[in-house]
Amino acid sequence: MRHTVPVPDDGEPGRTAREKNRRMPAEHLPVARVLPLLGLAHLDRPFDYLIDRKLDADAQPGTRVRVRFSGRLVDGFLLERLAHSDHGGKLAWLERVVSPEQVLTPELVTLARAVADRYAGTMPDVLRLAVPPRHARVEKAEPPQTPEWSVTAPEMSAWEAYYGAEAFLDALRENDDADPGRHPRVVWQACPGEDPAARLAELAALVAATGRGVIIVVPDQRDLDRLEAACEPLLGDWCVSLAAGLGPTARYRRWLQVLRGGARVVIGTRSAVFAPVHRLALTVVFDDGDPSLDEPRAPYPHPREVAVLRAHQTGSALLIGGFSRTAEAQALVDAGWAGDLVAPRETVRAAMARIDGISDEDRRIAGDPLARSARIPTIAFDAARRALDEGHPVLFSVPRRGYLPSVACERCRENARCRACHGPLQMSDRGELACRWCGRPELRFVCPNCGGTAVRALMIGDKRTAEELGRAFVGVPVVTSGGDKIIDHLSAGPRVVVATPGAAPHVDGGYGAAVLLDTWAQLDRQDLRAAEETVRTWMGVATLVRPRAEGGRVVVVADASLAPVQTLIRWDPVGAASRELATRRELGFPPAVTMASVDGPSAAVLAFLALIDLPAGAQQLGPVPLPPGVRPPAGMDPRDGIERVLLRIDRSRGRELAAALRAAQVLRHARHEDTAGIRVQIDPPTIG
Incomplete structure (x- = not known):
């Protein structure tokens, strides 16, 4: 005789264990539309599954789920719930709701699809960039108490130096989500010596004071640290930073804080552009030409383009800014989609240092043999010596870190490359050769072109340059900054600073002089963006130097007649970007x-x-x-x-x-x- 096993009283007496364990569809909207995270292009679409009534409460749109696909359990996101499926066959069951946290908002779903379509990628790949991995303990922990609202609109007088700033700020103050036309898009050309962290913090506080959200994306951790320091007094706990350096647990905790409405302003690096900010009103991407913003993971979306898509999708405001300007940003201005935010010429001239290139008369090397060994023309040597004598630090910018970061065969001048990955070989201060890409040591170099076994230097790095400058400026302290040893800040005082691009320390009061060495290494690169990237790097250095009225001087060791040098001398990034864009249109290159x-x-x-x-x-x-x-x-x-x-x-x-x-x-x-x-x-x- 067959017996049934009684089950505990659950309000439905008389049900057997088998009946209890039998899956029953949810009474309301029983179909889940799920996007499995498979990463395969032909499976980049949602699939329908039945929702068991036991999962009814937790299976909400935006939650992480587990489904069975081709016989194996895979992760996915529940996109929406439906009353019926258009699939004619039998539906499989939703296996599990990983977490009831609705981490995928409808706005992120739309944005991820748009980014995937723009970059010929898959939506799961975009979502891996947009939504950080789950940490169960973080979700289960008591959420931090929402801070008391205390953000007030700051003083914005520093923005008055820019044409069009008044209209831009007035539009940001308008707390009207129903009128997307009031949300402006601008390209901001920061003045030399400007404090971008302070200006961006003011914008964030201005918008946050209206109860709406802001995202600010900067290239790297140094920029983020300065921005965070500027935002903290104005925004307090209403601002959070998101960056990979936080570690997965801390990053997910902060990301959840934003998702739950506990923060209105997000500042961060690349992936912060996807942050689920409530009532997003302004997105900022600063220094969009910095290579640090190039995403190394498929589908390789650039934060600038994601911000443009998001601004178009939500009707929110957008600011793309920097000391220089990319052709992509100029294309937005030329198309009329974004406006210009620039300072008058007299303001720019008053803020910039004196900038000189090298003329025919300056090509001679200083009579001092120590200056000759340091590769410094007379004009540069004199500028550096004068700044040091006045008690100011001097910055020497070199393109590469290391000792001899690029070498070639001594006999035939063929670039020396790694036998394993074909990367460039470099030489340490101990004379050892190794690959700059994979780090593999080259114990016995043999040129594949001519069979030579000796190498010569193609480029001199920051360590060798510091060694030479120590001999040229006897008794002056020499500081290097680059690679894994970056100095963020130095006090004022006479010293020589040797830094690679983007690694120059900030100095109280600014540098007395800056010298740009080995410029040929930047200008001679066979790359579409070589000139644009060179101008961006040089302007980043020049903005650290004191204004002309205070004796600040920048010497570019390159022919003064070259277009990038003239751009720097005139401080005309807008004109340079316009000419670059026109050239690319003529030749058929992006963004044309x-x-x-x-x-x-x-x-x-x-x-x-x-x-x-x-x-x-x-x-x-x-x-x-x-x-x-x-x-x-x-x-x-x-x-x-x-x-x-x-x-x-x-x-x-x-x-x-x-x-x-x-x-x-x-x-x-x-x-x-x-x-x-x-x-x-x-x-x-x-x-x-």
Whole structure:
């Protein structure tokens, strides 16, 4: 005789254990639309699952869930609940709700889809960048008490130096979410010597005082630390910083604080642009040309472009700022989508240092043999000596860290490269050769071109430069900043500072002089963005120097007639960006066009090209060997013949090219042709 097992009284007496364990669909909206995090292009779409009534309360849109897919359990996000499914077959069950926390907001869903479409990627890859990994203890911990609202609008008089600032600030003060037209988009050209952290903190406080949200993205941790120090007195606990350096637990705790409405202002690095800020009213991306903002993970979205998409999607305000200007930012201004926020010329001239290039008369080296050994022309040596005599520090900017960061065969002058990854070889102060990319030591160098075994220096790094300057300026302290030893701040006083780009310490009162050495290494790079990046680096150095009226001077050891040098001398980043954009339009380079790169082994690239149904008007350039200086795709050996193909199309049809690339990825993955691996990037940072 068959017996039933009684179950505890749960309000439904008489139910058996089997009946209790039987899955029953939820009474209301029983279908869950779930996006599995599979990472495969042909599976980048939601799937429908049934919701068991036991999971009814927790299975809400935005929660993390586990579902069974092809016989295995995978993570996913529940996007929405439906009354019925349009799938004609039998639906599988939602296996588990990982957490009832609704971490994926509707705004993030829309943004992630737009970013994936813009960059020919998959939505799961974007969500891995946007939503940090879960930490159960953080979710279960008692949430921090929401701080008492105490943000007041700050004094904004410093912004009066810029044309158009009054209208921009008035629009930010308007607390009207129903009128997106009042939310402005501007490109801000910061004055030399400006304190961008203070200005951005003021903007954040101005918007937060109206009860709305702000996101500010900066390139690196040093910028973030300065911004955090500027925001703390104005915003207190209503401002949180998000950066990878926090560690996964602390970062997730702060991210949840933002999601739950406990913070109105988010400051951070790249991925902070996705922060789930409530009532977002302003997004800021500062120094958008900094290579630190280039995302190294697929689908490689740039925060500037994500901010543009988010501003368009939400109708919020946008500010892109910096001391220099990228062609991409200028394109927004030329298109009328963004306005200009610039200072009058007289204000710029009063704030900048005196800037000199090298003329024919200055090409001679100072008579002092120590100055000759330090590669300093007379004009630069005199400027440095005068600043030191007046009690001010002097900054020498060099392009590379290390001792001899680039070497070549002494016999044939062929660049010395690593046999393992084809990266550039460098020499330490002990005379040891090693790869600058992978760190592999080169114990016995043999030139593959001529068989030579000796090397010569192509470039001198910060350590060797500091050694030379110590001999040129006897008795003056020499400080180096770069690589893993970066000094953020120095007190005033006579000293020589040798720093790589972006690593120069801030000095109280500013430097008395700055000398830009080995400029040919920046100007001679075979890269689309070489001139733009050079101007950005030089302006970043020049803005640390005292104004001309206080004796500040910058010497660029480069021909004064060169366009980048003239841009710096005139301090005309807007004009330089306009000319750069016009040149790229003429030559057919981004941002005038949408360009995609396909990198990988030759056979894989050719097979992928055969799958692409290119839209009309698209052009194919290549295949060619991967350009020098471009890292090969992850896990690939450059000795296997890594090649690159460039595809370009008019900017107005860029989405068609992205769709074609995504369709090819779908075919490739569906046919399981992904064993060789390739890298597909829209508007790659380095074109070569």
